[in-house]
Amino acid sequence: MPRFAANLSMLYNEHAFLDRFAAAAADGFRAVEYLFPYEFEAAELARRLQAHGLEQVLFNAPPGDWAAGERGLACLPGREREFRQGIEQALAYAEVLRCPRIHVMAGLAPAGVERSRLQATYEDNLAWAAGQAAAAGRDLLIEPINPRDIPGFFLNRQDEAHRVVQAVGAPNLKVQMDLYHCQVVEGDLAMKIRQYLPTGRVGHFQIAGVPQRHEPDLGELNYPYLFGVIDEVAAACGWTGWVGCEYRPARGAVPDGTRAGLGWLPR
Ligand SMILES: O=C(O)[C@@H](O)C(=O)CO
Numbered sequence: 342m343p344r345f346a347a348n349l350s351m352l353y354n355e356h357a358f359l360d361r362f363a364a365a366a367a368d369g370f371r372a373v374e375y376l377f378p379y380e381f382e383a384a385e386l387a388r389r390l391q392a393h394g395l396e397q398v399l400f401n402a403p404p405g406d407w408a409a410g411e412r413g414l415a416c417l418p419g420r421e422r423e424f425r426q427g428i429e430q431a432l433a434y435a436e437v438l439r440c441p442r443i444h445v446m447a448g449l450a451p452a453g454v455e456r457s458r459l460q461a462t463y464e465d466n467l468a469w470a471a472g473q474a475a476a477a478g479r480d481l482l483i484e485p486i487n488p489r490d491i492p493g494f495f496l497n498r499q500d501e502a503h504r505v506v507q508a509v510g511a512p513n514l515k516v517q518m519d520l521y522h523c524q525v526v527e528g529d530l531a532m533k534i535r536q537y538l539p540t541g542r543v544g545h546f547q548i549a550g551v552p553q554r555h556e557p558d559l560g561e562l563n564y565p566y567l568f569g570v571i572d573e574v575a576a577a578c579g580w581t582g583w584v585g586c587e588y589r590p591a592r593g594a595v596p597d598g599t600r601a602g603l604g605w606l607p608r
Pocket residue numbers: 376401444446484486519522547587
């Protein structure tokens with residue numbers, strides 16, 4: 342069975358953010374991930390991890406002005422300085438949290454700018470960031486996201502993401518393969534796991550039911566089968582990463598709403 346990390350941005354919303362660490366540990370998780378740590382002191386987050394015996398396996402670099410609708414800076418010409426400051430901030434947090442990987446969001450493609458210019462900016466920024474991350478001993482991840490959840494997002498497909506990783510050519514730049522987004526955009530998940538996991542370019546998985554992004558046992562996907570495929574391919578190629586549980590519990594942020602939906606995990 343793969344190793345599962347609780348995504349504290351989506352799970353346990355019935356608790357204040359800092360209390361979600363204890364809740365995840367109480368439900369048996371040994372690792373967590375979440376979108377953004379920046380409104381908290383890194384030392385306080387590290388204390389929570391340590392107090393509950395948790396590993397931090399992933400978080401995101403600053404995405405620009407999230408409240409204003411920005412979803413990453415990496416492909417945006419003219420925002421390079423802010424992008425670099427964000428990577429430096431993320432690496433400083435990763436050091437304190439002992440987190441081995443950071444997700445760098447591509448951003449929304451601005452209207453009227455040629456795709457080739459965005460692509461060049463994206464690859465230049467990622468090359469610089471991967472160099473910084475390598476010096477700090479971290480991996481950087483890029484994630485294809487479906488355009489229904491984030492209209493206009495620059496990176497939507499697994500093949501595009503793998504081409505970017507190959508073009509940049511940094512061994513610590515990898516793909517965050519979110520099976521929820523991949524099913525919405527492309528489907529054929531088992532074959533895509535078999536195609537991409539052995540390349541060494543997949544750094545992390547995430548899961549959710551499709552189409553509503555609830556628990557993995559709700560919806561059109563057969564996750565027990567897909568976990569078997571991940572296990573089989575991972576054993577054959579030596580992959581030892583994590584699977585992030587990045588879904589919105591169907592019961593909502595009601596007391597014990599996350600726990601009540603975890604029946605899929607022991608199964
Ligand atoms: O899939 C997602 O939405 C996340 O993994 C993320 O990092 C951006 O929202």
